[in-house]
Amino acid sequence: MNKILVLNGPNLNLLGTREPAVYGRDTLADVEKLCRDEGARQGVAIECRQSNHEGQLIDWIHEAGREFAAGSLLGVVFNAGAYTHTSIALHDAIRGAGVPVIELHISNVHAREPFRHHSYLSPAARGVMAGFGVAGYGLAIAGLVRISEGRA
Numbered sequence: 001m002n003k004i005l006v007l008n009g010p011n012l013n014l015l016g017t018r019e020p021a022v023y024g025r026d027t028l029a030d031v032e033k034l035c036r037d038e039g040a041r042q043g044v045a046i047e048c049r050q051s052n053h054e055g056q057l058i059d060w061i062h063e064a065g066r067e068f069a070a071g072s073l074l075g076v077v078f079n080a081g082a083y084t085h086t087s088i089a090l091h092d093a094i095r096g097a098g099v100p101v102i103e104l105h106i107s108n109v110h111a112r113e114p115f116r117h118h119s120y121l122s123p124a125a126r127g128v129m130a131g132f133g134v135a136g137y138g139l140a141i142a143g144l145v146r147i148s149e150g151r152a
């Protein structure tokens with residue numbers, strides 16, 4: 001069975017504990033279950049990881065690149081949190097790893113503060129999902145499967 005990696009970055013471990021108007025009431029554990037359920041529907045295994053550390057996220061993107069090259073990974077759904085707006089290092093990691101990455105945001109970052117409007121990741125990403133709440137994770141998994149089948 002093929003696999004998709006779902007990566008969550010800084011502060012996403014706080015999901016469901018604060019700011020429900022922006023991010024909803026689901027916890028990270030709820031989101032990870034949603035992802036596994038969508039994976040089961042799509043016939044792909046889902047691996048979920050979260051880190052608050054940029055270097056750790058970079059290492060996981062590199063690992064994903066090796067697994068993609070080996071044919072055991074379809075791609076990555078990546079909510080890089082605030083690193084989206086700051087990290088040239090994550091941009092370089094995605095480009096360097098050569099793995100299809102779907103940049104994901106729970107909120108519509110373009111309807112929020114101006115500092116959230118720029119993404120360093122978008123130019124390196126295969127696709128971008130924003131503003132669908134946590135349902136976006138399932139949509140991004142389905143989209144990545146379509147991409148891997150040449151249907152998107």
Ligand code: CA2
Nearest residue numbers: 011014015018019081082105106107116
């Ligand atoms: O909308 C998204 O998914 C974001 O990637 C979330 C990031 C934010 O910096 C991006 O601009 C947009 C923040 C994640 C922090 O999540 C929290 C959840 C609950 C309570 C506090 C933070």
